[in-house]
Amino acid sequence: MKFFPAHAVRLTDGPFAAALRTDLDSVLALDGDRLLAPFLREAGLDPVAPSYGNWEDSGLDGHTAGHWLSALAHLHAATGEDEPLARLRAALDELDRAQRAVGTGWLGGVPGGAALFGSLRDGGIDAARAIGSHTHWVPWYNLHKTFQGLIDAHVVAGEERALRMATWLADWWLDIAAGMDDDAFEAMLDTEFGGMNEAYATLARLTGREDYAAMARRFSHRAILDPLLEGADALTGRHANTQIPKAVGYAAVGGELHDAADAFWRTVVTRRSVVIGGNSVREHFHDPGDFTPMIEDREGPETCNTYNMLKLTRELLEAAPRPEMLDYAERALLNHVLSAQHPDGGYVYFTSMRPRHYRVYSTSGLGFWCCVGTGMEMQARVGEWVFGTEGDALAVNLFVPAELDAADFGVRLRLDADLPSDDRVTVRVSGDAPRPFPLRLRVPGWAGRLDDLRVNGAAATGAVSPGAVTIERAWGDGDEVSFRVPLELRAERLPDGSAWQAYLAGPFALAARDESGDLDGLRADDSRMGHVAAGPLRPLGDVPIVPEGVAGASRTGPASWRVPTADPAGFIDLEPFAGLHDSRYTIYWPIDGPGRRAQLVAEDERLALDQATLDALAFGEQQPESDHAVAADGSPVWSDGDAHGRHLRSTITATLRDPASAGRRLRLRVLPSAEATAFTLAWPGEARRTVRIAAGQDVVELDVAPAAPAHLELVPMAGVPAPVIRELRLLR
Structure with missing residues (x-):
């Protein structure tokens, strides 16, 4: 599977297009001089403006700027607007000035970063361990954002000098690492180092340099890699977003490491993810055999995790696609990504799965959490998933309103869809002359089929393969393909099989809107814990208990459903979770069974x-x-x-x-x-x-x-x- 470049796709009227515009406004509202201040300071230059606060002046200085570079590049590609590109170029001017002032290739906002990393040259294991100590806040994670921002500025926005800056920074590290033995290097990796293996693998592809490829392999944390190579799940208790970027790098490096990345993906998606496509509690992987923390805790799936799981999914799809990978991407995009930005701006860190809890949103200029950085990028990249190629076929992957300029195929496509309100999807072709090629229509795993398939109004058939129906013909201007996607309501238990279930209509996770009281910190301030929805937890003891499955459920509107409850007897009204904001909500419901109410009441003892x-x-x-x-x-x-x-x-x-x-x-x-x-x-x-x-x-x-x-x-x-x-x- 290959994906079209972002500039070839335009999202059209729909929730994702609206989210893209909100993201664009949010990103352009940030002051580049303040974001870049740490880089100038660390280069010995006078910043043009003071740094932002929050995470940007308390040890993780500069981490947001890398995401901001990536977001500007992707927003320019996704919208075609000039302002993001102008802001990106102005930022590169300042970063280039900072890098030249240092003269070694170093470029970063990490406080004391040049000396800190320089201490690794001959410092042995003690120095390597110190880089992950509490004296410094994840400096490698921070520096990776700079690497990735420069890489995206080059690959996505076409800025040649960004590649020069990235390779100079990469060479700076090669010089230091040459003095480190393997034991010291491995000790250094026992911290959060972001996707440094992915960054070096990408630079190796861009430049053809084997020393970059070797460094990508060297950034393979054996404590994580070795169990994966043996097919073992050794993730319990580990910080989730420390591990996921490592797997992205394994996929980027390829070879035997691709198998490790694939094993990681299967483990996280099938055993450790909830209905919205997210994972982890309080940022850590819990026991996959016990999802109690997921239900009880206020700190549910972290948005950064899903951002990186989507990066991993894309790498794996491009190497060896499987239908379930697009199923996962669709679930994550429609439910977690779309829900993680407020329609008026602001990004979400934790999305609690606890019944009747809520989530909080960042405030522009105040909150600079990791999930603000990844949020800027995620909302700009949805369009990249909609279309692709597989072999000689042009593929429709997601049923999201969008247009595609498929220059290599000599046509343009317009995809119209309004799921879940309307189950009909239409693909219209335009072009100067008939062009023969296969059109591959994805068949989602949750649907199992496409109904009422038509070409130009006449019933049609296509070649059926796992996860797809392919129609091959000479396509001309005005040709139209339409079909229906069955949006059947279904229930899905937690991965551990415990007596909690969520409801989905097709790929859409459904939730019940609850009361809006005690939404403490709904719009977060700049405090260090502002990203946590710290308002009071509601008791579980009186949450409605539901019968297993969906018997007795009904559709009550274009995008609303009603399901029965068992105790007390009644009904629950559900809507797509991604559109539910500024309210408490419930996604998972306790399933009826002997003593179930007493179990819930007992779990409330810890509320006091x-x-x-x-x-x-x-x-x-x-x-x-x-x-x-x-x-x-x-x-x-x-x-x-x-x-x-x-x-x-x-x-x-x-x-x-x-x-x-x-x-x-x-x-x-x-x-x-x-x-x-x-x-x-x-x-x-x-x-x-x-x-x-x-x-x-x-x-x-x-x-x-x-x-x-x-x-x-x-x-x-x-x-x-x-x-x-x-x-x-x-x-x-």
């Missing part, structure tokens, strides 16, 4: 703790630790499956949030030990306390009034066993 919590810090998890300024060098991460914590072997510091000074209790959760443990705890305004934990104890609470803790120090005691600290909660 959530409602009393002012701030919570989960140790051993990347983002919560970063958001709480955790410094824990010397206290290694403990993990067991998807459980995490830190061995308290040296001083751990952390900052908790309590702007109203309402904290009254500190709750510590530890790993139960066979022996008693202890440590000391201190914070400003309070004398150092000794915390003693009995053998087998897992929770201890301390009265902290009136001096609520902010900057905490947890210190091991000489000669006394110290615990594994799993969680801190500041309670009212």
Whole structure:
């Protein structure tokens, strides 16, 4: 499968075209001088304007600019408008100036980045491990955004100098890496390094340089790659968006690594993804045999994950297409991608699967989360999926309103569709003269067939193959193909088979709109945790219970359905999730069975703790630790499956949030030990306390009034066993 370049496709009236325009406005509203300030600063030059705040001035400085370059390139290609290209060229001017000022090829906004990466030249394993320490916030992940932005500026927007800048930056790293042995390099990879293997593989294809291809292979993290090569799923407990870009790189490198990428894709799509196509809870892969965290937690699938899963899907499709890959891409695009941008602007980080919860949206100029960066790109790239080629056939992949200039085929196509309101799809051909070629119409896995297939109004047939119907003829100006796609309602359980189900109409995930109370932080501020929908969780004990399947369901409008409930007896009104905003919602419903109501009520026992919590810090998890300024060098991460914590072997510091000074209790959760443990705890305004934990104890609470803790120090005691600290909660 090959996809048409973005400039050959134009989205027409429909939800994706509207989302594209919103994205364009959002991207152009950003101040390029502020986004580029970290690059000038790190080059020793005076920035034209101050940096943005939020993630852009707290250690991940410059990461958004790489996404912004990519978004500008894709938006220019997707819309044909000049302003994104002009902004891109102006940005390249400044980046070029910064790179030349340094003179080594280095180009980045990472604070102290040149010296940090330079320390790896002869620093051995200790220096390699330090680059992933809490002193620095994922510097490789950050630098990858710069690489990718330059690559997209060249490949998508045709900017030749961007390739020169990217290769100079790539050569800078080759020089440093030449002094690193394999053990040090592997130790360095035990952090989030984005898609650096993909970047070097792409540069190798663009330049023909074998040293770039070798570096792409060297960026293969063996701890992840080796289990995949053996067909094993070793992802539980791992930070999801650290791993997915690695698999994208495996696919880009190809060879035996393609098999590893394919194994990763199958594992995540079939065992670890929910109905919208997203995955992970609190950014981590949980046990695929237990989706309880997915239902209970407020931090559901992360948008960045789906962005990267779509990149992986595209790489695999281009190498060895299978029908289920387009099925996944369609699901992710129609449900997760489209829902992850507010119609008025603003991008979503977490999409909770907890019944009756909600999601929050970034505010322009304030929020610079990772999912703001990937969101800019995702919304601009939907059109790339609609058409393609497979062999000598022109393929219609998605039933989304769009136009295609298929120059190699000598025709233009116009695709008209209004799913799910109308199940008829029409493809119109225009061109100067009849052109013979096969037209490949995708048959979605959820449909299994295309109904009422017609060519120029007459009943037609085509050659049937897995996932497609192909019509071969000489196509002339005005020819029209039409067909219906059966949008049957169906229910789908969670991947672990537990008693929760979602509803779909064709590829569209359906949800019930709930009340709109307590939508705390719906439009996020610039706080470090503003991306989390922190408003109160609603109880599960009174969520309607539904019968298994869809018996008794009915369609109530062009894009609305009604399904029956079992307890209490009644009905639920459903609509496509992607269009549901500014409200609480429910996607997954508990399935009826013996004692089901009592189970739900029992699960609500932990709500009292959530409602009393002012701030919570989960140790051993990347983002919560970063958001709480955790410094824990010397206290290694403990993990067991998807459980995490830190061995308290040296001083751990952390900052908790309590702007109203309402904290009254500190709750510590530890790993139960066979022996008693202890440590000391201190914070400003309070004398150092000794915390003693009995053998087998897992929770201890301390009265902290009136001096609520902010900057905490947890210190091991000489000669006394110290615990594994799993969680801190500041309670009212």
